Amino acid sequence: MFSYLAAALPAGASPATRLIALQCALRMNASMRVSLSLGLLRSLRLGGNPSPWQELEQARWLCLTPGRETGEVAAVLLDDALLGQAPTRPDRCHAADWAVRAGCxxxxxxxxxxxxxxxxxxxxxxxxxxxxxxxxxxxxxxxxxxxxxxxxxxxxxxxxxxxxxxxxxxxxxxxxxxxxxxxx
CATH class of the missing domain: 1.10.10.10 (Winged helix-like DNA-binding domain superfamily/Winged helix DNA-binding domain)
Known part of the structure; x- marks a missing residue:
């Protein structure tokens, strides 16, 4: 996933943007939709910062959507190449959880x-x-x-x-x- 993100994101994408993109790519569903809880974002120390999301939207990598709940950020990912990058959803979700623990x-x-x-x-x-x-x-x-x-x-x-x-x-x-x- 790191290789994919290195190619898909702009070279100057911030580390916070890369962390969010990694979590989004690993947690997306088959419709390329993702929602990240504010608690998860706080655990990554990215809770209230809108800049990474804006970077990802400007790069046309995702589009923010209204969240189903107030305690989450929801988006649809726009790069179809993601569907070929990732293993099955349970494996990706396991990897996303592991990445949070490994990074914090x-x-x-x-x-x-x-x-x-x-x-x-x-x-x-x-x-x-x-x-x-x-x-x-x-x-x-x-x-x-x-x-x-x-x-x-x-x-x-x-x-x-x-x-x-x-x-x-x-x-x-x-x-x-x-x-x-x-x-x-």
Whole structure:
């Protein structure tokens, strides 16, 4: 889904916009409709900010619709390519819930949207048993919506928060290797 979003969203889309787009893509139904509760958005620390929604509408990626309930934001997604990107709805909903937990670990305190996006990305690309991962550094940066030069700074922040045990960008191959911190 990160690869799809990197191609579908404008290059300058904010991390908050990417977080919302990820949740929308994973939670949409077969009619490409989605509703996100305000509680979910608050847990992502995106509750009252209309900017990410406006970015997604300006990119013609979604169109906001009146919510069925007052405690939600509803939209219809406009990119038919999404239907070919995602596994079955139960699997996507499970992944969406997992992404919320992976992006908002309790020991991280108040992660901003950028750190949440990168944390979810690294966790989703890590070996489930060892927590280790390997990927091209420039691909990681592109799929997280940041410039390659920003990646080391973001990784340092994740390490300082205790989410990453270690990371390294190989000088010869420019591959990023990392080890996620094991939950205590």
């Amino acid at each position: 670990p309790s020991r991280a305190g108040v992660l901003g949207p950028l750190l949440q996006v990168v944390s979810v990305y690294l966790t989703s690309h890590s070996h489930p048993e060892t927590g280790q991962g390997l990927n091209e550094a420039d691909r990681t940066a592109r799929e997280c919506g940041i410039q390659p030069a920003e990646l080391p700074h973001v990784l340092e922040q994740l390490a300082a928060l205790g989410l990453l045990d270690s990371w390294r960008i190989a000088a010869d191959t420019e591959d990023l290797g990392w080890a996620m911190r094991s939950p205590q």
